Amino acid sequence: MKANKEKLILFQSTHHSIKAKNILSNNGLKFRTTAVPPVISSDCGSAISTEVEIEVLKRLFDKNNILVEAIYSFKKSNGNKEYKKIYNRD
């Protein structure tokens, strides 16, 4: 199994996901837009996948009032991705 620095971030609404993308771009940070995996949710909207450190993300999101729904780490196992929730909005 390969350990992965990549994290999957879900936001509380489209507004917040767009805002997050803008903030990350403005700060020169790399990310990918990705579909929300079915094991997590069937709801509309996209997620962000990024290797940026959690502390950096937290600082940026807090500073900019970006509301995160959840953050997942994942690892690839037998070709499948296994997700582990590492942050949940309270």
Next chain:
Amino acid sequence: MIYFNNAATTWPKPDSVYTAADNFFRNSGMNPGRSGSMEKIDAVQLIYEIREKVADFFSIKNSAHLVFNSGATESLNTVIKGVLKKGDHVITSKVEHNSVIRPLERLIIEREIEVDYIDFDQKSAEVDYKELKSKIKDNTKLIVISHASNVLGTVNNLEKIGEIAAAENILFLVDAAQSAGVIPIDVDQMKIDFLAVPGHKSLFGPPGIGALYVRDMETLLPLKEGGTGTNSLKTLQPKIMPDYLEAGTLNTVGIIGLGAGLDFILNQGLKNIHQKEMKLLKKIIDGLTSFPKIKVYGKQDSENRTAVTAFNLDGYSSNQLAFKMQNEYDIQLRGGLHCAPLLHKFLGTDNQGMLRISPGYFNTEAEVNEFLNILESLI
């Protein structure tokens, strides 16, 4: 880009819609009736004519009963929140969109109303008319039904429901979001009390415009109150239609665009438009059903329906496939739950969702072929 999401909003619009909106906006974007001077283009006259045209389209005899607003969602909220009082009972269905469900659920909390969501037949996807009738009781105030499902495309028999409602003196609200501009609607023949119409779907208007027909304004309080350009000394909303339900600045550019869209439909012929869309839909359904790994939901024949269907491909969630289609092939479909949570719960697809495809008048057979070929390559 191949756009197969016309159930959400139609795209492109007829050229005449862009031209009419731009021309009006550029030369006379002012409020009808509020300026004292002569306008280059008479907005008041234009809006009156379009109101008459839209009213006529739905066989509404008095066009004052047709109000303009921001869309079907506003229309549905206007009726639901304007009609219902504490303790009222509502009958609606599991096919409904969140623009019906959410206002009702809000009123369950705020005004202690009761709501029955009736089942639909899985094969025909029409509401269970027997169950509807059986749910009627003394405090039933309103029946709210979609003319056509935004997920499965199947059409309910409004005349049947109108009869049931009228016999029991119950108000009948129709959500015509998916059927206005597709299936002929006659508010008198169908005994409809309220008709919610979006301007930006099959009527080819811009987003942000819609209409509401109200048979009797005494049956509801307004959702919003404010300036009407008349009766300014009166500090209560004037009890005259359409002013009663048209507070504030109208989306005049939207109305002009809607008028041009309606002209387009009348010129092309409603039947011709529907025929072409059905031809494309049949090709899509035939293609989808030929693939063993694909499940098509709802009925598969092209009788009595709108150009909407939904499916799933084994091994993909609907959102994953929609994402892939959009990002890798530039084909716009709609995955997920389509704001119809009860429908998906009823069919057991609330985890997977469905991939909805809704071709429109401006799509081509070549586009359908390309889509089916791409789908085949993924199987």
